[in-house]
Amino acid sequence: MTTRINPSILAADFANFERELGRIATADLVHVDIMDNHFVPNLTFGLPMVERLQQVSPIPLDVHLMIDDPDRWAPGYAEAGAASVTFHAEAVADPVGLARRLREIGARAGIALKPGTAAEPYLELLPEFDQVLVMTVEPGFGGQSFMPETMPKLRRVADAVRAAGLDVWLQVDGGVTVDTIGIAAEAGADTFVAGSAVFRGVPEEQIAALRAAASSHGHAHR
């Protein structure tokens, strides 16, 4: 199983993003949280910032849209060169239509599920996506505690991906630390977003520790 560690720059120093990106160059992708203060009660930044991050980042961008109306905004992030653009299932009427637009532009298409959102309506749509993000906290803020009650859902998505023989990355986001990453890896996750756990310490060391902890617990079947 391939393990991907995607640090979330929500936990980075907002006054020094270029320097912060340099500190996480050993990670796989940088997770970029876009919050609009409507879909979630917090506000970060938008497309102009992501266009600049794309220009200076040593690793690809993994954009997570926590916004209303992703139909309007998501294609712009793909056009800016983000490797992946993930929108929330709860915010769209036609997830397949938006995923196809993102793929046409050249981005990997991702769908995110809040902790209370069931996976079942989306399992038959899995071939339309490159990644599924199972939120392990309520979206909106860093530094929250991992919700182990989301693991049965992650397992059901992992089982469906395996049964269909798909190459869909399974991402978890929220409260991921060296103590919790193994729980998610065992349930089938292969892509781990971590904000506080990476930036509170020495990022390169934290990334290596997370990678080792995930790999030692990885799902045997994937």
Ligand SMILES: O=C(CO)[C@@H](O)[C@H](O)COP(=O)(O)O
């Ligand atoms: O999307 C979000 C929060 O909504 C995350 O990406 C957080 O940034 C994760 O932060 P930690 O829980 O790892 O501190």
